Amino acid sequence: MRLPLSWIRSLNPLASLTGRIFIWFWLTLVLISMVSFLVLQQWARPYDLTDLTPDEEQLLVYQRDELEGYLEAGMTPLQAIRYASIRFGLDLYLVDPNFRLLGTPQPDQIELYMIGAMVESGDPLAATWEDIRWIGAMPLRHRGETYRVLIKTITDTPANRLLEVINERLTWTLLALLVSGMLSLWLANSLSRPLRLLRTTSRSLASGKLESRVPAVVSRRADDIGQLGQDFDHMAERLQSLIEAQQKLLSNISHELRSPLTRLQIALGIARQRVEDDSAAPQLDRIEREAQRLEAMIAQLLQLSRLENRLQHMDMQPIDLGKMLRTIADDANFEARAQNREVTLKSALPVRVIGDQMLLNSAIENVVRNAVKYTPEESEVVIDTAQQGEWVIIQVEDAGTGVPAQDLPHLFEPFFRATNTQQGGSGLGLSITRQAVEAHNGTVRAENVEGGGLRITLTLPISLQLPSTTGD
Numbered sequence: 001m002r003l004p005l006s007w008i009r010s011l012n013p014l015a016s017l018t019g020r021i022f023i024w025f026w027l028t029l030v031l032i033s034m035v036s037f038l039v040l041q042q043w044a045r046p047y048d049l050t051d052l053t054p055d056e057e058q059l060l061v062y063q064r065d066e067l068e069g070y071l072e073a074g075m076t077p078l079q080a081i082r083y084a085s086i087r088f089g090l091d092l093y094l095v096d097p098n099f100r101l102l103g104t105p106q107p108d109q110i111e112l113y114m115i116g117a118m119v120e121s122g123d124p125l126a127a128t129w130e131d132i133r134w135i136g137a138m139p140l141r142h143r144g145e146t147y148r149v150l151i152k153t154i155t156d157t158p159a160n161r162l163l164e165v166i167n168e169r170l171t172w173t174l175l176a177l178l179v180s181g182m183l184s185l186w187l188a189n190s191l192s193r194p195l196r197l198l199r200t201t202s203r204s205l206a207s208g209k210l211e212s213r214v215p216a217v218v219s220r221r222a223d224d225i226g227q228l229g230q231d232f233d234h235m236a237e238r239l240q241s242l243i244e245a246q247q248k249l250l251s252n253i254s255h256e257l258r259s260p261l262t263r264l265q266i267a268l269g270i271a272r273q274r275v276e277d278d279s280a281a282p283q284l285d286r287i288e289r290e291a292q293r294l295e296a297m298i299a300q301l302l303q304l305s306r307l308e309n310r311l312q313h314m315d316m317q318p319i320d321l322g323k324m325l326r327t328i329a330d331d332a333n334f335e336a337r338a339q340n341r342e343v344t345l346k347s348a349l350p351v352r353v354i355g356d357q358m359l360l361n362s363a364i365e366n367v368v369r370n371a372v373k374y375t376p377e378e379s380e381v382v383i384d385t386a387q388q389g390e391w392v393i394i395q396v397e398d399a400g401t402g403v404p405a406q407d408l409p410h411l412f413e414p415f416f417r418a419t420n421t422q423q424g425g426s427g428l429g430l431s432i433t434r435q436a437v438e439a440h441n442g443t444v445r446a447e448n449v450e451g452g453g454l455r456i457t458l459t460l461p462i463s464l465q466l467p468s469t470t471g472d
Contacts, residue, residue, distance in 0.1 A: 021188035029180040047114050047129035049121070060124060060138040063092060064149045071142045078102050091152040095119055095137060097145045107152070119148055131155050194218045194225045198232060208438075210240040265291055314356040314439065321385075321392060321460075322348035324361055329383055332368045341372055342380040349385045351392050353460050355440045360460075363436035364394065366429035367456045371398035374454070387462070394458040402448040411446045433458075 052060070063084065070080035077094050081103050085092045093103035093115075101107070101115065111134065114127040119137045127134045136150030197218050204212040213219075213236060219229035268287055275284070325348045333343035353360070371381040375398035386393045403411060403418045410416045412434040437444045442460040449455050 021191055022184050025184040025187055026181055029184060030177065033176055033180065047110065047117075047127050049117060050126050050128065052124055052126050052135055056126060056135045057124065060135055060149060060151065063088070063090070063151065064138045064140050067092075067094070067147075067149060068140055068142065077142075077147065093136075093150040093152065094140070095148040095150065097147070103150075111152075115150060118150070128155070194221065194229070198229060201232065201236075205236055205239070210236070210243060212236060261291060261295055265295075314359060316354055316356060318352045319355055319357050319360060320350075321353050321394075322350045324357070325364070325383060325385065325394070328361065328365050328368055332365070332372055332381070335369075336372045336381070339372070340377040341375055343368065343372060344380050344382050346382050346384040347386075348383075349387055349392060351387065351462050353392065353440070353462055355460070359436045360440065363433040364396075364458065366433045367396045367458070370429055371396050371400075371454070371456070374398055374400040376400060390462050391459050392462055394460070395455055396458075397449060397453055397455040399453045402452060402454050403446065405448070408446050408448070412444065430456075 066084055066088075067080050070083060071077065075083065077096060081092050081094050084090070085103070091103070091105075093101055093107075095101055095115070099119070101112075107115065110129055111132065114129060114134055115137070118125050118127055118134065124136060124138050131154055133153045133155050134150055135153070137148030138150075140147040140149050194217075197215050201212050201214050213233050214229040219226060219233060221229070265288075268284060268291065271280075272284055275281070325345060329343050329345035336343050368381065368383065375381050379399035381399075382395075382397045384395045384397070386395075407416075407418045411418070412430045414428055414431045416431075434444050437458055437460065440460055442458060444456065444458050447455050447457070
């Protein structure tokens with residue numbers, strides 16, 4: 001099973017603003033925590049100071065008395081320490097009045113810190129670090145000066161103690177990482193969530209939902225993001241107002257033009273009856289053609305207005321798409337042959353779609369007739385179909401000069417005409433096609449063909465749940 005590339009990319013935390021903020025904040029917190037830990041470790045006491053056990057106190061007292069006897073017998077402090085260490089098998093040490101440590105082997109730096117703390121305390125204590133335990137410092141008086149006796153021992157369970165220390169530090173480290181990670185994620189989400197909501201609203205507005213507004217949780221904020229949300233809502237309200245006014249104007253103009261056009265056609269009929277000779281026939285024919293053209297344009301305007309305002313009544317039923325395409329191709333080919341052109345249906349898949357047959361027929365026919373208009377003489381317009389999953393793809397391709405690249409995004413806008421064409425027309429056919437296809441949850445796009453020509457691609461769902469529609 002192959003995973004979609006977009007889904008794989010979504011796993012990359014750097015692909016989203018939330019992920020980037022989270023990683024930077026978390027790494028910053030981890031770095032600060034590590035530096036703080038190293039600094040504190042230099043100043044904090046890494047060992048434990050506890051009271052002596054009775055056995056330890058008894059041992060210290062005994063060794064102090066023994067060393068005191070050796071010193072009274074004439075031994076130097078260093079000789080006394082060495083002799084007692086060998087005799088009793090202990091690591092014995094003395095701190096002389098000048099705070100010099102007498103004894104071997106020389107302790108590590110951390111052990112010297114432990115000895116210093118024990119000496120400064122004034123009372124005999126025990127200091128433990130990992131598997132090393134020092135007991136002391138027991139005062140010893142000799143010739144009016146004070147020495148202090150210390151004994152170094154190794155605990156019976158050094159591995160357990162070391163494991164305990166490691167586990168304790170690891171637990172605190174993991175807890176710090178977890179807490180800092182949760183705080184960073186919360187902070188990153190609180191910063192990026194309003195932007196995600198803004199993006200969702202902007203996409204909804206771009207898809208044609210003019211009533212889309214930023215959620216109150218964003219627009220009510222007192223910071224810059226809240227201001228952005230309020231400005232976005234003002235922009236959306238203005239856009240909605242302008243577009244609705246434009247749609248209303250088109251609808252009103254179309255309705256208002258119907259009445260004088262009807263009167264014009266009636267007057268034209270009366271004029272034909274009253275003319276006794278044929279001298280005025282060409283002028284009357286011209287007036288009739290222009291009136292019919294104007295009537296067709298008004299009909300297209302009304303249909304476009306109903307589609308844009310979602311007022312177009314749609315009679316939804318199963319449609320044999322292959323049969324519809326064959327009918328459209330035959331009719332278009334009949335008209336194209338009179339212009340020394342041809343329409344070819346390359347393939348017509350036997351699939352069914354749910355939709356309004358008249359509306360879909362008009363949408364596809366607009367594309368085919370437009371292609372016939374712009375394809376050169378002695379060339380053909382090719383209609384082809386393909387299936388992609390649950391979608392059927394209809395392609396209509398002509399052999400004309402194509403459309404300038406800068407005009408392609410505007411090709412389906414009302415009244416738009418490509419800059420490289422001199423052909424007449426209302427510029428409404430492709431706009432109606434787009435609205436009709438989108439009303440069936442489909443898409444339409446235009447692209448130039450390599451070597452010349454324009455290809456219009458319509459994509460429709462083979463089976464779909466259609467939105468409810470309202471009639472006029």
